[in-house]
Amino acid sequence: MRIVTVRRISQIFFLVIFLWFCVTATLGANWWQLRGWPINWILDLDPLTFLATVLATGTLYASLTWALVVIGLTLFVGRFFCGFACPLGTINQATGWVARRGLNLAGRMEANRHRRLQSLKYYFLAFLLALAWMGSVQTGIIDPLPLLHRSVNLALFPLADNGLGALSDEPRAYASAWLIGVVFLGVVGLNLVLPRFFCRFICPLGALFGLLGRFSPWRIGKTEDNCGDCQICEHYCEGACRPSGTFIGGECVLCMNCMNRCPAGRVTFAGFPSAAGEVGLPDLSRRGFIVAGAGLLVASMWEVGGLAGAGRDPGLIRPPGALDEGRFLARCIRCGQCMRICPGNIIQPALLEAGVQGLWTPAVNYRIGRSGCQPNCIACGQVCPTAAIRPLSLDEKQGTGDFAAQGPIRMGTAFVDRGRCLPWAMDRPCLVCQELCPVSPKAIFTRTGFEAIRDGEALQARVEGSGVDLEAAIPAGANLASGDYYLRPAGQPEAALRRITGVSGTRLTLERPLAADGLAADKARVDIVVRLARPFVDAARCIGCGMCEHECPVSGRRAIRVYSENESRSRSGRMLI
C-alpha cells in the first residue's frame, strides 16, 4: 500500500472517531451515549494542552498522559499528528484539495510556496505558553483540538440536530454559538486563500510539533540534489516546507505527497539530511519572540486586574465542582465538553461574562435550557479533560456519606428580587420557587401574610349567612373564587378570615359565615384579602442550583436569581459566617 493511502486511511479514521466521540458525548443510557466511551481521547492526545496546563499548574492531570505518546512519536518522526491524525488538519486538507481541483501546476506551486509568515504560529505558541506560565491557559481558543470540539459541540451538532432530534429530544441552545461557528467557518474558509492556511500560519499546536520534531532522526529528504527542475514535489506539498530546496523540517506535516509523486523516486523518508540541504525550523526572528513575550506583560496586567477580584461579576456561576477562578483559568481549554454533556443545557460558553480571560469558558445560565443544576447529576466534572471542573462523586456534590461534614457543593445563593416577585410586589400568590427547591428541608421557606387587595378595602356589603352581596363592583383582575382570597370585616385585622368559594355577579359565597362580631348584616363593611406566602431564602441551605431561577414565572429577568455569593469554590465569595 502506498504511504499516502495509509495516511488517508489514518486521517479518515481519526476524523470518524472524533465525530463518533462527539456523538457519544450525550448523557443517556443507550449504547451510543456516554457509557464509558473515551470521549476525551482526541483532547487527551494534545501536547499543547499538556504543556500549557503543566506550565500553569505544575501537575499532569490523569488522562492527559496520552499526550506523552504523541510527544514521544513526534520527537522521532516529526509532525505526524498533523498529517495523519489531526481531524481539523484533515478538514483543512480536504477543503484545500476541493478548492484547488483543476488548478494548473504553476498555481499549485505558488499556493504551496513557503512563506515567511509561516513563522507566525511559533510566535502565537510563545505568546500562549507565556500566558500559561503566568497561570492563564488561553491555548484552547486556537488550539485545533479544543477549537474543533467546541465548534462541533456548540455550533455544528446543534445546528444539524435541532431539526433532526437524533441526539436530543429538545433543541440545544448555546449563547454565542454564532461566533464559535463563524470562527470555525473562518478557519475552514481560509483554505480557499491558501491550502492548510490555519495549519501553516496559525496553529500553535503545529508549531509545538515543529519544535518537538527539531531533532527527529527521520525526516523527508532528497537522495541527490541534482534532480532537474520538475518540482512536482512542490505541487502537492501540504506543509509548504520546500521539499525540492532547502527542506524546512518543522514545517513538514508528513503528508508524504512529495515522496509519493516524485517521478524519480528521489524523495525519501529516512535517517539522513536532505541532499538539497535542510533546516529544522523556518526563520524565526528575535523580534517576533520579543513581541510574543509581551504575553507575559499582558498576563501580568490581567493579574493587576485580577486583584480587583472583589469587583468580579457576581452573576458568573461556574459548574458544580469548578475550581476557584484562578485555578480554573489555569486549566480550562474551552473544549465545550461540559456544555455538550449538561442535561439541563445550562452550562453555556461565556462571551464576556467571565472577563477577557474567560472567553468561551463554561458559565451557568439558569434562564436557558430545561432546568436548574440537577442534584443527581455530576456529568460536567466527569467529562472535563483537565479537571478545571473537578470530577465530583454524587456524595461530594450532595454532601452525603464521607462528605456529610462539609455539606453539599454550593454554586451560589439565590436572592429574591422583591421588586419583581409576584407575591412580594404584585399581591399575587405564586410560590413556584419554593415548590421546586430540591433541598430537603427546602432552602426556600415562606412567611404568610394577608393583604387587602387594591379596590377591595372597606367595601359596603349585605351579609346573609355565608352569602355576601357587595354593593360595589368586584375588583377586576383576580379570580376571587380561586381559594386564595378571603373576606373579613373591615377594620378588624385580627378577625377570622373566611375563604371565598364562589363568585356570581356581585355575590360572594364564603366557606363559612363571617364572624359577626359587631357586623351589621345589611350595612357591613368588608375587606377582600389575598393570602400571600412570600418566599425567603435560607442561605445556609441554598446550594445555588438555580431550579428556582429557572422556573420563576417572571420570565424575563427572574424575580429570584442565583449569584455567586457563598459558592463553595471561592473563599472570597463566602457570605455566611
Place this chain on the structure above:
Amino acid sequence: MKLTTKEQERLQTRELNRRDFLKRIGYASALALATGGLGLALYDPKGPAPAEGQKALTGLGDFSRRAMAPGQAKMAIIRGTDRAVMVERGVKALGGMESFIGKGDRVLIKVNAAFATPASLGATTHPETLAAVAGLCFKAGAAQVLVTDNPINNPDSCFEITGLAGAARAAGARVIAPRPALFAPVSLPGAKLLQNWPVMAGAFTGVTKVIVVSPVKDHQRAGASMTLKNYYGFLGGRRNVFHQDINGIITELSQLLKPTLCVLDGTVSMMTNGPTGGSLSDLKDTGTMVVATDPVAADAVGVELLGRTLADVPYILMAEKAGAGQADYRRLNPVLLNTSA
C-alpha cells in the same frame, strides 16, 4: 469591454437587428409583469394581526369507560405494602383490567416523572406501580403501552433515574419523552387559563385509553400533589405562570381529559418538603393504594393520607363542582381490601 465580432460588425453597419430588439423588449416585459403580479399576489392592505392565530384543540379527549355494569365498583382502596399485589387486587375489584382495556387498545400511562431523583425518594411515580399497571394492560390485550410526562428536569434524566424508563422497558412499554413537535395549542371551552396553551397532544396520537398513575405528595402551594396535579405534566410552555391561580388551573386541567383509570399510590407518601422531597425523612409509610375511575375521589383519599382536609386542598371541591368527579369518595362505596392480611 470587448465586443464580439458580430457586435462589431453590427456597429459598423449600424444595422438595426429587429429580432434582438424584440427579444429584449420581451424579456423586460415578462420580468415587469412577473414583478407586478408577485406584488399583487402578496398585497396586504391591512397589515399584520396582533397575534398569530392557530387552530387550537378543545381538549385531550374523554377516555372514560362508557358502559359500566350495574353495581360495578368505581373505586377500590387497598391496604398493604406490595405495590404490584395492591394494584392487581384493586383492578380486579373494579372488574379486572379486561373491563377497561380491550384487545388492540393503545394505552397511554401518565406518570409523574417530574424530577431526576431515585424512586426511593418518592417524588415520582414508583416504577413498581408502573410495571404492575403496564403488565395488566398487556395481559388485557393492549397492543401498545406508552408512558409519558413533561417533567421539570431533563426528561431523559428523569425517566432513567426514577427507574420509570427501566420499568417501562421491562414491561414492554415505550416512553414518550417530550419534544417540541408533540405540543399543540389547546383552548378549553369556557376556560379562563387554558386558552391557546401548548399541551402534549402528540403523545395521544392513536391512543384509545389513558391511565394516570400518581404518587401522593405534599405541595405547599396546591395543598397536595396527587392525580389531578399530575395532569400539569401534560402542559408545555412556561406553565408556572398558572401557579398564581393554582386551584383554578388544576380545576381546568380536570376538564382537559377524562382518564380511563386512575391509580394513586400512597404506599409511601411525601408528608413534608414536597413536591421535591429529597430526603427519606420527608416520607411516611401510609400503606394505601387507590384504584378508581374517578380522579377527584382518588385525590380525596390521598388528602386523608397526608393528614389534611378538603379545606386544605381547595381544588378538589372546585374540580367536583366542574364535574370532574366525586369529592365525597365514600358515596362511591369503595371496595376496601387489605392485602397484608
